[in-house]
Amino acid sequence: MGSGLAASYTPGVDALRLPVVPAGPRALDAAALGLTAQGDARAHGLFDRYGRAHTYLRISIIEKCNLRCRYCMPAEGVPLLPREDLLTFEEIERLAALFVGLGVRKIRVTGGEPLVRRDVDDLIARLGRLKALGLHRLAMTSNALLLKQHIPAMRAAGLDAVNLSLDTLRPDRFRAITLRDGCEETIDAIRTAAAAGFEKVKVNAVVMAGVNDDELVDLARAFARDLPVDVRYIEYMPFEGNHWGEALKMFPAAAIRARLEEQLELIPTGFDETAAMYRVPGFLGSIGIISSMTEPFCATCSRTRLTADGHFRWCLLDEGELDLRGPLRDGATDGDLAGLIEEGLRRKKPGHAPADELLSVQKAAGPGGARSMIRIGG
Numbered sequence: 001m002g003s004g005l006a007a008s009y010t011p012g013v014d015a016l017r018l019p020v021v022p023a024g025p026r027a028l029d030a031a032a033l034g035l036t037a038q039g040d041a042r043a044h045g046l047f048d049r050y051g052r053a054h055t056y057l058r059i060s061i062i063e064k065c066n067l068r069c070r071y072c073m074p075a076e077g078v079p080l081l082p083r084e085d086l087l088t089f090e091e092i093e094r095l096a097a098l099f100v101g102l103g104v105r106k107i108r109v110t111g112g113e114p115l116v117r118r119d120v121d122d123l124i125a126r127l128g129r130l131k132a133l134g135l136h137r138l139a140m141t142s143n144a145l146l147l148k149q150h151i152p153a154m155r156a157a158g159l160d161a162v163n164l165s166l167d168t169l170r171p172d173r174f175r176a177i178t179l180r181d182g183c184e185e186t187i188d189a190i191r192t193a194a195a196a197g198f199e200k201v202k203v204n205a206v207v208m209a210g211v212n213d214d215e216l217v218d219l220a221r222a223f224a225r226d227l228p229v230d231v232r233y234i235e236y237m238p239f240e241g242n243h244w245g246e247a248l249k250m251f252p253a254a255a256i257r258a259r260l261e262e263q264l265e266l267i268p269t270g271f272d273e274t275a276a277m278y279r280v281p282g283f284l285g286s287i288g289i290i291s292s293m294t295e296p297f298c299a300t301c302s303r304t305r306l307t308a309d310g311h312f313r314w315c316l317l318d319e320g321e322l323d324l325r326g327p328l329r330d331g332a333t334d335g336d337l338a339g340l341i342e343e344g345l346r347r348k349k350p351g352h353a354p355a356d357e358l359l360s361v362q363k364a365a366g367p368g369g370a371r372s373m374i375r376i377g378g
């Protein structure tokens with residue numbers, strides 16, 4: 001656990017024999033992002049070489065999902081992790097406590113779909129208890145299909161916020177995008193969550209040209225007009241096997257903004273983590289636009305990730321990762337694990353490579369060689 005960390009912490013991880021990470025794509029230049037190298041990465045405070053503090057950890061707790069979204073997973077699906085490869089709740093709790101001890105203040109539980117993991121309420125309760133160690137906010141991303149039955153237990157356990165995914169209001173389109181039914185149930189669950197007393201409820205829609213770009217205003221009106229819900233539009237990003245540039249095409253942030261402004265007055269209110277935020281007169285909720293590809297926000301990146309099989313990833317769009325599960329199960333101390341986290345942050349680049357380079361690296365890795373979105377946790 002976090003206690004005793006300072007005493008046991010020793011920089012350097014040679015003894016744990018780090019795997020060699022293959023050269024990735026060329027990253028955006030530090031100078032282009034206004035970043036300056038400030039010495040080596042440090043685990044305490046989770047600073048990287050550019051002085052970015054990583055206070056936000058996204059923990060994927062399962063790779064399985066009850067939907068099959070084409071932009072998230074390859075058509076052939078992803079091989080299921082053997083059960084023993086998944087971090088147990090005890091292991092997730094220990095690593096999460098370590099990250100909180102090192103400076104993480106916000107944890108988001110993701111998947112796959114986190115609610116398909118058995119006894120997930122128990123895990124949320126374990127993570128909720130980390131608030132006593134310094135965690136400020138506990139959030140979850142979900143497709144909302146199974147959400148309603150979990151809301152009371154999760155609110156009681158300290159879940160503060162939910163990001164709920166929905167790309168369309170039309171059942172036929174929902175089926176075409178997710179290859180499953182459930183559009184009405186998702187809409188109903190979002191409305192229930194909006195009334196459940198969460199600090200924040202957000203609806204996330206991935207926008208794809210020719211697929212749902214004609215529904216942007218409808219989505220805003222459905223949730224942000226009469227409910228305290230933020231509707232956020234996300235540029236579609238390239239991941240292993242997700243049809244980037246083939247059947248599915250990006251609808252850039254500037255076009256999203258323009259499409260919304262055809263019918264709504266957007267008043268800029270600044271940035272919320274990754275989203276450019278807007279107020280709309282007469283709306284209870286806000287509008288956000290996340291421009292990961294066309295206007296990257298890497299210069300202020302504060303996020304790292306822990307995969308369901310216990311790998312530490314320091315960037316969503318970089319294939320680099322380090323295994324924490326193996327050392328954890330081999331008896332690594334908190335200090336050893338902090339050293340690995342520090343090594344990952346040392347490898348973090350200033351920004352991500354352009355889409356075509358990301359794709360060619362993913363293709364070169366071959367099927368299953370790079371992680372699809374569903375295997376990273378978004």
Ligand code: SF4
Binds near residue numbers: 296
């Ligand atoms: S691409 Fe990487 S560096 Fe950029 S914001 Fe995302 S996680 Fe951070």
